[in-house]
Amino acid sequence: MNRAIRNLLILLLMATLLSGCAGEKKEETPETPAVPEIHELATQHETEFGGVYLVITIDDFNKLGFEYGDSVNVEFSNGYKLEDIPYYNGYYVDAGKPLLIAYPGYDYIKAAINYGEDLWEEAELKATNVKTLWMTAGLDEHSKASVTLNEAGKYRAIQEARDIHYYDEREKYPSDIVFANFRAIEMGSIADGRLYRSASPCDNQHKRAPYVNDLMQEYGVNAVLDLSDNESKIRGYLQQPDFASAYWKELYDQGNVLPIALNMNYLSDDFAAKIAQGFIDLSEKEGPYLIHCTEGKDRTGFVCMLVEALCGASYQEIADDYMLTYDNYYEIRKNNQADKYQTILESNLDAMLKFIVNDDSVDFKTADLTPYARAYLLNAGMSEEQIDSFISRLQ
Numbered sequence: 001m002n003r004a005i006r007n008l009l010i011l012l013l014m015a016t017l018l019s020g021c022a023g024e025k026k027e028e029t030p031e032t033p034a035v036p037e038i039h040e041l042a043t044q045h046e047t048e049f050g051g052v053y054l055v056i057t058i059d060d061f062n063k064l065g066f067e068y069g070d071s072v073n074v075e076f077s078n079g080y081k082l083e084d085i086p087y088y089n090g091y092y093v094d095a096g097k098p099l100l101i102a103y104p105g106y107d108y109i110k111a112a113i114n115y116g117e118d119l120w121e122e123a124e125l126k127a128t129n130v131k132t133l134w135m136t137a138g139l140d141e142h143s144k145a146s147v148t149l150n151e152a153g154k155y156r157a158i159q160e161a162r163d164i165h166y167y168d169e170r171e172k173y174p175s176d177i178v179f180a181n182f183r184a185i186e187m188g189s190i191a192d193g194r195l196y197r198s199a200s201p202c203d204n205q206h207k208r209a210p211y212v213n214d215l216m217q218e219y220g221v222n223a224v225l226d227l228s229d230n231e232s233k234i235r236g237y238l239q240q241p242d243f244a245s246a247y248w249k250e251l252y253d254q255g256n257v258l259p260i261a262l263n264m265n266y267l268s269d270d271f272a273a274k275i276a277q278g279f280i281d282l283s284e285k286e287g288p289y290l291i292h293c294t295e296g297k298d299r300t301g302f303v304c305m306l307v308e309a310l311c312g313a314s315y316q317e318i319a320d321d322y323m324l325t326y327d328n329y330y331e332i333r334k335n336n337q338a339d340k341y342q343t344i345l346e347s348n349l350d351a352m353l354k355f356i357v358n359d360d361s362v363d364f365k366t367a368d369l370t371p372y373a374r375a376y377l378l379n380a381g382m383s384e385e386q387i388d389s390f391i392s393r394l395q
Contacts, residue, residue, distance in 0.1 A: 036065035037148040043076070044108070048228070049264040051112030052076075052123065054145045058102040061109050061147075068163070069156030070149055072100055074111050077144040080123040082111060086155035091115075092162040095267060095351055100147065104165065105205065111145070115264050162343060166329040168207045173328075180211040181296040181328045184219075185304060185321065188312035190394045195289050196221060197304050199296040200228065201248040202237045202257075206295065209237075213245035216290055223256045223285035224248070225278050227303060228293040230261040256285055262299050266352060272380035275303060280382060283390040297325050302352050306376065309356065309369035311391060318369075322349045 038061070044053040054061075054074075066072065068089050074082040086093060087100045095115035102109045173179040182198040196219060201212035216224075229237075234252070237243060251257050260278045265271050282289060291307075293299040301322050308318045326332040326344055334341045353364045357372045364372075377387055 035149050038064055039146040041145045043143045043145050046110055051110045053108040053110050055108050058109055069153055069159035071151040071154035073148050073150045075146050076123055084150050088159055092158055115266055164330045176211045178328045180208050180215055181325055182212060182215045187308055187317040190311045194287050194394050197296055197300050198292045200292050200294050201245050203294055204242050210244040213248045217247040221288050221290045224290045225282050226257055226259040227262045227299040229259040266302050276377055276380035276382045279390045280386050283393045287393055305352055306373050309373035312370050315365045319349060
């Protein structure tokens with residue numbers, strides 16, 4: 001082969017190789033993911049805790065690209081907006097602050113104001129027939145919602161710091177008492193064996209009700225202050241195939257179960273008034289007594305704190321009792337998860353006590369809390385005599 005032909009073949013080969021390389025460069029690259037958003041979601045009034053369900057499941061919402069710790073914007077079809085709010089899987093914001101939440105066990109994601117006003121009312125998402133809305137607690141078919149990503153991961157550090165979960169399987173807990181979050185309150189002037197707290201003995205969504213029922217019977221509980229339910233909800237529990245709380249049912253049939261259906265807004269006058277009436281009614285029953293909500297954590301935590309403060313308990317006694325719930329459910333203790341322990345204590349219990357004391361010049365950790373708890377109940381509608389009668393029932 002002469003030099004000219006060889007050079008020509010080399011040039012042709014190089015051209016072929018370069019052509020192949022050029023072809024590789026033309027391969028399509030993945031498109032930049034679209035910013036997560038969803039529009040025209042139906043809404044539903046969630047009345048127990050106050051808020052607005054956006055009718056999409058948690059899994060389906062997360063598949064759109066939203067992640068816990070993102071900042072999102074929520075806009076309702078009537079123009080009401082929540083801008084730059086966190087999307088969490090728990091109530092990790094201060095009282096009175098808005099969030100979008102995907103709480104484990106919820107059917108849908110929910111926009112809410114933590115321990116605050118009912119967002120349904122705040123946003124004026126009301127049907128024309130308000131009476132029908134409140135009676136049915138149903139949908140306003142004319143209200144829609146849109147959610148768009150504002151900033152990815154803006155609140156991720158808070159999400160990761162406060163992300164906690166618990167299990168509903170008895171075998172994952174060391175005892176029935178721990179699983180039921182059941183315990184006596186024995187501090188201040190409260191006598192031994194007079195007052196208990198727990199998860200729900202009738203609402204079995206977390207599989208704890210039969211265990212609470214058995215412990216109530218074992219410890220001789222005679223009257224129950226139910227913070228989470230109303231008569232309609234209780235009738236629903238009685239119809240469930242897994243209902244197995246015979247002793248609680250006896251007390252209910254005797255009129256010794258007092259449901260007051262608290263929401264989560266401990267800042268409201270209505271919340272205080274319901275507690276005051278609950279204490280009045282409970283003092284007319286013979287003890288021992290049980291106080292519970294669904295988990296025995298938030299509403300029960302506030303009400304038991306109030307009773308403990310009223311009866312002369314110290315801040316440390318109240319804090320130890322409050323945080324025992326987080327040990328029972330999440331194994332969060334001061335000596336094993338100090339940061340989470342302190343964060344929960346400060347953002348929950350300390351905030352509640354500051355609200356009760358309502359005086360920034362007072363150190364609630366060292367002060368006698370009794371007069372502040374008493375003033376709270378007087379403002380809520382109890383008389384001095386009714387408060388004294390309630391306290392005497394616990395001694």
